[in-house]
Amino acid sequence: MNERWVRVADTKDIPTGGTLQVRLGVDPVCLYNIDGCIYATHDVCSHGKASLADGSIRGDEIVCALHKGRFHIPTGKAVGVPCTNDIRTYAVKVEDGAAWLNSE
Numbered sequence: 001m002n003e004r005w006v007r008v009a010d011t012k013d014i015p016t017g018g019t020l021q022v023r024l025g026v027d028p029v030c031l032y033n034i035d036g037c038i039y040a041t042h043d044v045c046s047h048g049k050a051s052l053a054d055g056s057i058r059g060d061e062i063v064c065a066l067h068k069g070r071f072h073i074p075t076g077k078a079v080g081v082p083c084t085n086d087i088r089t090y091a092v093k094v095e096d097g098a099a100w101l102n103s104e
């Protein structure tokens, strides 16, 4: 498996229980901080054009700000209507005080 890690944010900029929108190349990505663990998914909701970074974290799910659809953050699975299509997730590593995404 090829790996190419890209530094996308300082971890201090991702608040506990919060989100941060970043870019991986041209792709918008949402970073999540769940009790100090960092996760990453595509930032655009699969139901509409909402940024998931504008949503709110509930447990290990993100609730879309627009129509309250929900996704399981670690897997990207759609778990709440009106969302039915899963979203992409990204491998994350934390190193040197930063979040890195595998761009392959």
Ligand code: FES
Pocket (backbone or CB within 6 Å): 045, 046, 047, 048, 049, 050, 064, 065, 066, 067, 068, 069, 070, 082, 083
């Ligand atoms: S745009 Fe996200 S639930 Fe509709």
